[in-house]
Amino acid sequence: MIYFDSAATSWPKPPEVWQAMEHFIKEVGASPGRAGHKLTVTANKIVDETRQQLADLFSIRNHERIIFTLNATDSLNLAIKGLLQPGDHVITSSMEHNSVTRPLYTMESYGVQVTKIMCNQQGDMDIREMEKAILPNTKAIILTHASNVTGTIMPVEEIGRLAAQYQLHFIMDAAQTAGTIRIDVKKLNLSILTFPGHKSLYGPQGTGGLYIREDVNLRTLREGGTGSGSETPTQPSMMPERYESGTLNAVGIAGLGAGVKFIRKTGLEKIREREMDLTKRFLQGAAAIRELKVYGKQTTDQRVSVVAFKIEGYKASEVGEILDKEYNIACRAGLHCAPDAHQTLGTFQEKLVRFSFSYFNKPEEVDFALDALRKIASDKPKIGTLPVGK
Numbered sequence: 001m002i003y004f005d006s007a008a009t010s011w012p013k014p015p016e017v018w019q020a021m022e023h024f025i026k027e028v029g030a031s032p033g034r035a036g037h038k039l040t041v042t043a044n045k046i047v048d049e050t051r052q053q054l055a056d057l058f059s060i061r062n063h064e065r066i067i068f069t070l071n072a073t074d075s076l077n078l079a080i081k082g083l084l085q086p087g088d089h090v091i092t093s094s095m096e097h098n099s100v101t102r103p104l105y106t107m108e109s110y111g112v113q114v115t116k117i118m119c120n121q122q123g124d125m126d127i128r129e130m131e132k133a134i135l136p137n138t139k140a141i142i143l144t145h146a147s148n149v150t151g152t153i154m155p156v157e158e159i160g161r162l163a164a165q166y167q168l169h170f171i172m173d174a175a176q177t178a179g180t181i182r183i184d185v186k187k188l189n190l191s192i193l194t195f196p197g198h199k200s201l202y203g204p205q206g207t208g209g210l211y212i213r214e215d216v217n218l219r220t221l222r223e224g225g226t227g228s229g230s231e232t233p234t235q236p237s238m239m240p241e242r243y244e245s246g247t248l249n250a251v252g253i254a255g256l257g258a259g260v261k262f263i264r265k266t267g268l269e270k271i272r273e274r275e276m277d278l279t280k281r282f283l284q285g286a287a288a289i290r291e292l293k294v295y296g297k298q299t300t301d302q303r304v305s306v307v308a309f310k311i312e313g314y315k316a317s318e319v320g321e322i323l324d325k326e327y328n329i330a331c332r333a334g335l336h337c338a339p340d341a342h343q344t345l346g347t348f349q350e351k352l353v354r355f356s357f358s359y360f361n362k363p364e365e366v367d368f369a370l371d372a373l374r375k376i377a378s379d380k381p382k383i384g385t386l387p388v389g390k
Contacts, residue, residue, distance in 0.1 A: 002329045002365045007148050007176060007306045007336075007356030009198045009205060013259065017202055020258035024251045031247050033227035043250050050257030051240070057260055057268075058193060059184040060211055067243040068209050068253060072175045073099040075194035075210035078243065079171050080104060080142065082218030083192070086111030088139040093125055093154070094118045094344045095147045098337045100173060104142070113137070119344050123152030123296050131162055140169040140191070145177040149341040149354065150296025151279075151306035153181070160189035169216065175199060176304050179263050180272050191216050200271075200358070201263065203256030206249050218243070271359045275305035278357040278366055282307055285370035291377035295345050295352060308336075308352040311373065313380045316351040319373075323353075327372040331355050 003011050024046065030039035032047040047068070055063035069075045080103040084090060090107075092100060094116050104114050115133045119125045130141070141163055146153045156172060163170035169191035174183060179200030185193055190213065197207030212218060220235050224245035229236035236242055263271065280300045286292050291312040297303050311319055320333030333353045335342050342348040355369065 002327075002361075002369065004329060004331045004355040004357060004361070004365075004369065006199065006358035007354065008332055010200060010202055010358050012360055013202050013204070013255075014262040016258040016262055017204065017255045021204065021251050021255040024254040028250075028254075031227075032250050033241075034247075046254050046257065047248060047250055050253050050260065053257055053260040053264070054209065057179075057183075057264065058211060059186060062214070064239045065214065066209055066211050067240050068207070068248055070206055070249075071198070071208040072173065072194050072196040073208075075208050076100055076171075076173060077103050078218060078221050079192045079194055079210060080107060081221060083140060083169065083171075083216070084112045087113075087137060089113040089115065089135045089137045090140045090142055091115045091117065091130060091133050091138060092142045093144070095123050095125075095149070095152070095154075095341045096142075096144055096338065097148055097173065097175065097341075098339070099175070100142055100144070101340055116340070119152075121295070121345055123147045123150035123341070123344075125154060127155055127158050127162065130159065134166055134168070138166070138168055140171055142171045142173070144173045144175070145181070145183075146304045146306070147296070147338070147341060148176050148306060149308050149336050149338050149345070149352070151176070151303040151308075152296055153177070153302045153304065156188055160187070163191075164189045176306060179260075180268070180275060180304060182268055185211055185213070197252070197256040197259070201256060202259030204252045207252040207256045212239075212243075220245075222246070266359070274359050275357055276300045278361055278363065279303070279305045279307060281363055281366045282355065282357070282370065285366070286373070289370070289374055289377055291380075292373060295347065305357040306354065307356070308354045310347070310350060310352055311377050314376070316353050319353045319376060322376055323369075323372060327369075329369055329372060 028042050030043045032043040034040055051066050052063045054066050076099045084107050108114055117125055117129050143154055160170055170189055171192040172190050174195045178195035193211040197203030198205045222245050223235045226236055226241040228241055286294050292309055294309045316333040323329040334351050
């Protein structure tokens with residue numbers, strides 16, 4: 001199997017990840033932050049160490065400002081619904097994932113005003129349009145770091161400066177960048193950073209988190225057992241317990257910690273260089289296939305290793321099915337949970353095929369996929385009799 005779907009979830013994981021999870025299940029097993037016996041102390045140490053690893057990766061001073069969640073969607077729901085109130089105004093873009101657009105749609109029904117800045121067909125945004133959209137009641141800017149459709153990296157440094165100038169909160173969705181692009185929360189002036197654990201951080205599904213800056217206070221979405229402060233009827237104010245009610249996914253967090261250690265040991269720059277080499281190889285090969293159209297930037301400048309395309313004469317679902325059944329290539333065809341982005345690109349009806357490369361992919365896999373796409377493009381009249389891949 002050639003796996004080109006790491007924008008959905010990364011696979012394979014570094015061996016250290018499943019080894020850390022196996023160790024936790026076999027040797028630890030206890031709930032972190034509950035009781036005081038040796039196994040609980042060990043579990044808590046593993047969770048705390050992962051929190052510190054993430055803080056170091058994102059240049060966060062106080063690791064207790066990192067909250068563990070189920071995934072980036074869970075994090076964004078806490079950020080959006082915990083921060084915004086009726087009468088607030090928020091600015092976002094037309095390239096966002098449903099994990100941003102759907103919570104905002106819900107908040108609109110409660111009286112929150114939402115402005116979407118239209119991007120162009122490269123996925124780029126005009127920062128001047130965002131500044132013109134700021135109103136007296138604007139409270140926050142919510143933006144993806146990089147599109148999960150075109151791979152375009154947004155101008156987050158400029159937006160961070162704009163947010164600082166107008167004293168706005170800046171919430172950044174790092175679903176496609178955490179673990180592959182260097183993120184410094186202070187440099188970017190982030191009020192909140194949300195991230196999944198299971199994509200480029202190499203953790204398992206069911207892990208994610210968010211960083212909450214010291215001057216940001218979010219309403220809690222859930223209350224309950226925290227292990228500390230149990231004598232009070234209200235949720236404790238201390239971090240991270242305030243937002244971590246219930247038993248944490250400690251075995252998953254152990255795996256996430258191992259994934260982050262792998263990134264820091266390997267080197268963020270080395271990982272990004274590998275992914276960009278693969279992306280460049282694909283883009284150059286795709287340019288020679290007349291029937292294939294790539295959406296977004298045609299170079300590796302200001303993009304991540306996500307490439308969306310169509311083949312003339314095919315539905316996206318047809319291409320995805322042929323790649324899977326005939327060539328054993330796993331990718332994703334459809335709207336990619338980002339209908340606004342497809343509306344922006346003009347591909348809402350026809351949809352697109354998406355390849356997303358990871359550090360563990362190989363150049364020969366890209367070459368094989370390009371050869372498969374050339375055959376598919378040239379064999380349109382003979383669907384169902386395509387040559388079987390290796």
